[in-house]
Amino acid sequence: MLKKTGLITYLQVTPLTVVLVLFFVIPVALVVVVSFFRYKMLVGLVPDFTFQNYADLLSNPTTWSLYVSTIKFTLIVLLVTFVLGFWISYFLVFHVRNLLTAIGLFLLCTVPFWTSTIIRMISWRPVLGREGLINSGLQGAGIVDQPFDWLLFSDFSVVVAYVHLFTLFMIVPIFNSMARIDKSLLEAAVDAGATRWGVVWNVVLPLSKTGIALGALFVVTLVMGDFFVVTVMSGGLSGSATSGIFNDLQFLNYPRAAASAVILLIVVLVIAASIFRLVDVRKELVR
Amino acid sequence: MSASPSYGSRPWTFYVLATLFTLFVIFLYGPMIAVLILSFQGPSASLVFPLRDPSFMWFDELFNPRRTGDVVGAFNRSLPLAILVMFLTVLISVTAGFAFRRRFKGATAIFYTAIASLIVPGLVLSIGTLVTFRYLGMSANWYTSALGAHLSWALPFGLLIMFAVLGRLNPSYEEAAFDLGATKWQIVKEVVVPIVFPGMIAVALFGFTLSYDEFPRSWLTVGTKNTLPLEIWTMTTNVTSPALYALGAVTTFVSFIVIAVALASIILIQRKRFRGK
Known part of the structure; x- marks a missing residue:
């Protein structure tokens, strides 16, 4: 019964394929096509095959500075979420002795993921603002006289919001990888004379690399493709690689927005491909 | 211990x-x-x-x-949309998950397409879906274009969860049941479903919340009437x-009610399973 493959398997995978083709492959392909179209005032899209949109974008210094700023955010957020995600997963898997407690604490970390992103962003306002909790706390304690202005609507608050929103995406896959590590491996390493740090570096880290790779993939694509967090949390002061798309769309300049989207897509795919080169994610997942 | x-x-x-x-x-x-x-x-x-x-x-x-905009209307669109996405995500990713237990032609291509769909920036997809609908001569609507855009992101998540769940469903369990004389239906009911069901609830939870909170993919695809996250976004500015x-x-x-219902049902099922043994 189990060996019979064929028609049924294809039928089972058909709905998924149809949705992916209709709502992913075709839309993305059309974005690529439209990116070569011309934009005419009042008319909108004019079918064409021109590299003008790309030339416009790539010769514009704003594009480059936005990418530099986005990549800066991506690297900082990647580093912070990785450190947090790795050590929190390590704590849950190897330090919490009761399995049920570990699962409970893990769920505690994941619950906010299932609540609204925008609300979680806004909720930093009464904390970080000029009259917010942190500033009034510091002033109340007499540590500072003047409230800190850089806490909200700054690069700092953007990073705080990203870390707040996206650390979950690191914890879940790393936790999943670590939970599969055979504990006797760690004991063997200790018996063979490894220090605690040596065990982390030589056993736990290499065996969690699938989780780390998946987490990094999520964080990179989420930060690179973000427009809304950076806009709200920087108070409109900072932009992201997607800001150009947003502006073009407001003037209905679809071709140039599409060209921006294609550039972003290429950057994200190159990063994703290099992560996949380092780790064969599929082999590890289906294992 | x-x-x-x-x-x-x-x-x-x-x-x-x-x-x-x-x-x-x-x-x-x-x-x-x-x-x-x-x-x-x-x-x-x-x-x-x-x-x-x-x-x-x-x-x-x-x-x-009077002053805060159409919150109730937005909620009345977001909730049915999330429930629809939830059911479709469970249905489609569970069946697809079973397909991936076997080797078949195109498996790798479909898998990587799903992963690509997961990592493509939501804004890019939003533009693409809008342009697609425009070429088809259809207007964007929450129950058509937004539904599709949400599915393109919820389904890969569901599929990944199903991989994790089905990885624990060793084919030898089914073979053992078959050898012991179980009918096909009994195998599904007594072996497959109990192992897969908690995972299905997890998929449902993901499907619901990914849609209910989704912002970038909804942005251009909902048409003229906002869903809740978009309404909140408008409110943040005015x-x-x-x-x-x-x-x-x-x-x-x-969100907390939905999470509590999902977790409680997983716990209930697990407890029932252990008591049954």
Whole structure:
């Protein structure tokens, strides 16, 4: 019964394929096509095959500075979420002795993921603002006289919001990888004379690399493709690689927005491909 | 008892990491709790602490759409959309998950397409879906284009969860049941479903919440009428009263109900399973 493959398997995978083709492959392909179209005032899209949109974008210094700023955010957020995600997963898997407690604490970390992103962003306002909790706390304690202005609507608050929103995406896959590590491996390493740090570096880290790779993939694509967090949390002061798309769309300049989207897509795919080169994610997942 | 490496008594790293963990949880929940408290702000309408004359007036304001926009209407679109996405995600990713247990032509291509669909920036997909609908001569609507855009992101998540779940469903269990004389239907009912069901609820939870909270993929695809996250986004720019916090408290409350229902049903099923043995 189990060996019979064929028609049924294809039928089972058909709905998924149809949705992916209709709502992913075709839309993305059309974005690529439209990116070569011309934009005419009042008319909108004019079918064409021109590299003008790309030339416009790539010769514009704003594009480059936005990418530099986005990549800066991506690297900082990647580093912070990785450190947090790795050590929190390590704590849950190897330090919490009761399995049920570990699962409970893990769920505690994941619950906010299932609540609204925008609300979680806004909720930093009464904390970080000029009259917010942190500033009034510091002033109340007499540590500072003047409230800190850089806490909200700054690069700092953007990073705080990203870390707040996206650390979950690191914890879940790393936790999943670590939970599969055979504990006797760690004991063997200790018996063979490894220090605690040596065990982390030589056993736990290499065996969690699938989780780390998946987490990094999520964080990179989420930060690179973000427009809304950076806009709200920087108070409109900072932009992201997607800001150009947003502006073009407001003037209905679809071709140039599409060209921006294609550039972003290429950057994200190159990063994703290099992560996949380092780790064969599929082999590890289906294992 | 001990699931951890046997170092004897708790090492100092335990206390360091326990502190880190506690701080992280405070970091996660602190701001949400602050918003929850401030949503009861009195008529002073102050957006920051302290809380003066606690009242329900901002909740009241929320359901009186004179100034805050069409919150109720947005909710009435977001909820059915999320439920629709939930059912379709469970149905489609569970069946596809079973297909991937066997080798078939195109498996790798479909898998990587799904992963690509997961990582493509939501804004790019939003533009693409809008352009596609335009070429088809259809207008964007929450139950057509937004539904598709949400599925393109919820399905890969569902598929990944199904991989994790089905990885634990060893084919030899089914073979053993078959050898012991179980019918096909009995195998599904007694072996497959009990193992897969908790995972299906997890998929449902993901499907619901990914849609209910989704912003970038909804942005251009919902058409003229907003879903809840878009309505909140509009409010962040033009509502400067604690009504915004009240809305935050209400949506978070809805999310918590959904999470609680999902987790409670997983726990119930697991308990039933263990009692049955």
